[in-house]
Amino acid sequence: MNRDAKRTLLQDVAREAGVSTASVSRVLNRAPHVSERLRSRVEAAINSLGYVPDGTARALASRRIGAIGALVPTLDNPVFSAMIDSLEQRLKQYDCRLLIATYRYRLDEEVESLRTLIQQGIDGAVLIGHDHLPATLELFRRHEVPYLTCWHSEEDPDWPSIGFDNAAPARHLAEHLIQLGHRRFGVISAPADGNDRARARLTGFRQALEAAGLDLPDDHVVTVEYGIEEGAAAFADLMRLTPRPTAILCGNDVLAFGAMFAAAQAGIAIPDDLSITGFDDLPQSRFMHPALTTVAAPSAEVGRLVADTLVARIRGDQTPHRQVLEAQVVLRGTTAPPLHETQPA
Amino acid sequence: MNRDAKRTLLQDVAREAGVSTASVSRVLNRAPHVSERLRSRVEAAINSLGYVPDGTARALASRRIGAIGALVPTLDNPVFSAMIDSLEQRLKQYDCRLLIATYRYRLDEEVESLRTLIQQGIDGAVLIGHDHLPATLELFRRHEVPYLTCWHSEEDPDWPSIGFDNAAPARHLAEHLIQLGHRRFGVISAPADGNDRARARLTGFRQALEAAGLDLPDDHVVTVEYGIEEGAAAFADLMRLTPRPTAILCGNDVLAFGAMFAAAQAGIAIPDDLSITGFDDLPQSRFMHPALTTVAAPSAEVGRLVADTLVARIRGDQTPHRQVLEAQVVLRGTTAPPLHETQPA
DNA sequence: GTCCTTATTGTAAGCGCTTACAATCAAGCT
DNA sequence: AGCTTGATTGTAAGCGCTTACAATAAGGAC
Numbered sequence: 051m052n053r054d055a056k057r058t059l060l061q062d063v064a065r066e067a068g069v070s071t072a073s074v075s076r077v078l079n080r081a082p083h084v085s086e087r088l089r090s091r092v093e094a095a096i097n098s099l100g101y102v103p104d105g106t107a108r109a110l111a112s113r114r115i116g117a118i119g120a121l122v123p124t125l126d127n128p129v130f131s132a133m134i135d136s137l138e139q140r141l142k143q144y145d146c147r148l149l150i151a152t153y154r155y156r157l158d159e160e161v162e163s164l165r166t167l168i169q170q171g172i173d174g175a176v177l178i179g180h181d182h183l184p185a186t187l188e189l190f191r192r193h194e195v196p197y198l199t200c201w202h203s204e205e206d207p208d209w210p211s212i213g214f215d216n217a218a219p220a221r222h223l224a225e226h227l228i229q230l231g232h233r234r235f236g237v238i239s240a241p242a243d244g245n246d247r248a249r250a251r252l253t254g255f256r257q258a259l260e261a262a263g264l265d266l267p268d269d270h271v272v273t274v275e276y277g278i279e280e281g282a283a284a285f286a287d288l289m290r291l292t293p294r295p296t297a298i299l300c301g302n303d304v305l306a307f308g309a310m311f312a313a314a315q316a317g318i319a320i321p322d323d324l325s326i327t328g329f330d331d332l333p334q335s336r337f338m339h340p341a342l343t344t345v346a347a348p349s350a351e352v353g354r355l356v357a358d359t360l361v362a363r364i365r366g367d368q369t370p371h372r373q374v375l376e377a378q379v380v381l382r383g384t385t386a387p388p389l390h391e392t393q394p395a
Numbered sequence: 396m397n398r399d400a401k402r403t404l405l406q407d408v409a410r411e412a413g414v415s416t417a418s419v420s421r422v423l424n425r426a427p428h429v430s431e432r433l434r435s436r437v438e439a440a441i442n443s444l445g446y447v448p449d450g451t452a453r454a455l456a457s458r459r460i461g462a463i464g465a466l467v468p469t470l471d472n473p474v475f476s477a478m479i480d481s482l483e484q485r486l487k488q489y490d491c492r493l494l495i496a497t498y499r500y501r502l503d504e505e506v507e508s509l510r511t512l513i514q515q516g517i518d519g520a521v522l523i524g525h526d527h528l529p530a531t532l533e534l535f536r537r538h539e540v541p542y543l544t545c546w547h548s549e550e551d552p553d554w555p556s557i558g559f560d561n562a563a564p565a566r567h568l569a570e571h572l573i574q575l576g577h578r579r580f581g582v583i584s585a586p587a588d589g590n591d592r593a594r595a596r597l598t599g600f601r602q603a604l605e606a607a608g609l610d611l612p613d614d615h616v617v618t619v620e621y622g623i624e625e626g627a628a629a630f631a632d633l634m635r636l637t638p639r640p641t642a643i644l645c646g647n648d649v650l651a652f653g654a655m656f657a658a659a660q661a662g663i664a665i666p667d668d669l670s671i672t673g674f675d676d677l678p679q680s681r682f683m684h685p686a687l688t689t690v691a692a693p694s695a696e697v698g699r700l701v702a703d704t705l706v707a708r709i710r711g712d713q714t715p716h717r718q719v720l721e722a723q724v725v726l727r728g729t730t731a732p733p734l735h736e737t738q739p740a
Numbered sequence: 741g742t743c744c745t746t747a748t749t750g751t752a753a754g755c756g757c758t759t760a761c762a763a764t765c766a767a768g769c770t
Numbered sequence: 771a772g773c774t775t776g777a778t779t780g781t782a783a784g785c786g787c788t789t790a791c792a793a794t795a796a797g798g799a800c
Contacts, residue, residue: 337656451785
């Protein structure tokens with residue numbers, strides 16, 4: 051922003067209205083103890099001069115920035131962009147802007163981005179998930195920046211959170227498949243390193259299998275980066291196992307899309323020959339053929355609640371340390387009993 | 396950010412290093428005329444005190460913010476979030492942060508958001524598309540904020556741009572279908588109001604049809620909001636026409652997904668009974684069954700180029716007023732000759 | 741050795757606003 | 771009328787940094 055141009059300043063408004071700068075500032079900030087008469091005089095001056103306060107000066111003097119930072123692994127994943135979308139819309143209602151930084155699942159890059167954001171000036175910040183470097187916490191503490199994590203539901207005194215249990219719905223998904231008669235499972239997971247959500251989902255799958263006395267050999271768990279193509283490749287790997295799994299649990303919908311695509315290519319019928327599940331419930335998941343059985347991550351709700359809660363924290367209000375939302379299993383068309391098998395038990 | 400805690404200030408660093416505040420500032424800003432000896436002394440002091448400069452004060456004094464604003468209709472559309480993702484990554488290299496605001500396709504909300512961003516402080520801004528209210532331009536001019544528009548390629552002295560022609564590829568898509576033998580077309584378009592891209596694509600479709608002497612009655616163009624469901628509903632409308640169109644041109648991939656879904660539901664085979672095209676080339680489009688014929692919008696490339704160009708403009712460098720990228724038609728499986736028709740000509 | 745340049749460094753005046761504190765004033769009491 | 775009280779408004783000191791300008795030091799040329 052070029053300020054060489056002589057802008058109208060608060061001072062000019064004060065002169066125009068014949069009041070002090072303090073009064074103008076008070077009107078601007080809706081402070082108490084301002085008479086109607088003064089207010090209207092100032093407002094008239096503001097309008098006639100087209101005055102726009104300088105946010106930078108305001109921030110310096112008031113120690114409030116009017117913006118929060120959001121650190122997300124990537125915006126490429128619709129599940130995050132949906133969350134950010136609702137977060138931003140809600141923040142607007144609090145007259146608060148949104149600064150975004152991505153770190154491509156590299157926690158050290160997360161720290162760096164956070165450092166820059168804090169230095170740049172933010173009133174608060176929200177992170178995704180529970181996995182973070184100690185340096186991250188240290189930054190928040192040191193600069194006394196209110197913060198929140200989301201998308202998980204771990205209980206941790208260090209990390210206030212708004213999210214949902216990633217393990218339980220994953221377990222339910224697996225239990226559902228077990229109940230349908232499946233005994234041999236394959237899993238396609240996102241890299242678990244620095245990604246507690248991926249780990250929790252995997253844990254959920256494992257819990258269900260273990261409880262049913264089923265085995266999940268290491269080579270039945272394929273870890274791949276996020277992406278349809280990656281999901282397809284992982285699927286191909288799993289199909290090379292003998293005997294083949296009859297159900298594939300995917301760590302997210304996009305991986306499941308890839309698996310479904312690869313299945314179609316290979317002439318494997320879903321769900322007759324093989325069941326597949328996802329996690330996230332992206333908009334298109336219910337429009338697939340067949341529609342994807344998955345878990346509905348409450349993206350928009352998380353975004354809204356993060357906005358409300360973080361703003362409250364910034365104001366110094368008390369807020370719950372941990373807020374857990376529902377992530378419902380959505381049974382659709384990609385899961386069915388394993389038809390071509392004898393079904394024991 | 397709470398500054399009640401006594402932070403280390405630039406002053407403290409100066410005292411610790413036994414130099415003036417100006418010298419510290421010079422070191423911080425890599426200014427010329429600083430001796431090695433002084434530099435290292437100051438750097439040592441900075442490290443030992445763990446000093447972090449205050450971005451707000453810096454912004455006020457230097458008149459540089461270190462952040463740009465991006466105004467997008469919505470992040471819910473992957474095509475935009477992909478662009479934003481690459482924009483942010485590239486900006487990081489210039490040590491520049493990204494402020495995001497969405498306006499849900501309401502141009503008056505765009506103006507308001509821009510006003511807030513400018514007031515808050517941004518060094519530059521990027522808008523989507525060519526349709527904007529005069530007030531938007533007025534804001535840029537008045538506050539002398541460097542700006543850019545993207546995602547379109549209109550030639551307009553008021554609006555520097557980085558994007559691609561939306562009409563030409565749309566025309567090519569229609570021409571391709573005409574060449575395949577199609578004569579009766581349906582169009583599913585996003586609302587054209589305030590959305591030049593949607594209009595341009597529609598224009599492209601019309602040009603091709605007109606050139607071929609084909610008619611496109613008003614009831615063959617259905618306008619719906621963005622969304623799979625919306626696309627499906629529009630498709631159903633078009634299928635009620637008699638005689639039915641043999642090809643449906645969709646304004647974007649998501650609408651095409653909806654159409655494909657509805658077609659499957661209705662037992663209409665794509666592409667045998669009906670051809671469908673999209674626009675955007677979302678990641679999943681090539682993984683549909685059949686894979687979607689569409690136009691590849693260079694999202695990531697636009698993001699990168701916007702970052703490079705806007706930063707250059709902020710620095711005062713000369714940059715091209717209009718940069719046009721390629722948006723290639725991608726022929727895939729949803730388009731084929733209209734089999735069940737006698738093919739004239 | 742003196743004077744002029746040029747490279748470094750310091751001094752201090754802002755950047756445009758907020759806000760503690762002081763001053764003012766009208767209203768309510770005695 | 772004189773005093774108190776509380777609501778309004780003004781005064782001016784910052785917020786933490788950058789940078790124009792002055793001052794000083796260090797080379798060179800004569």
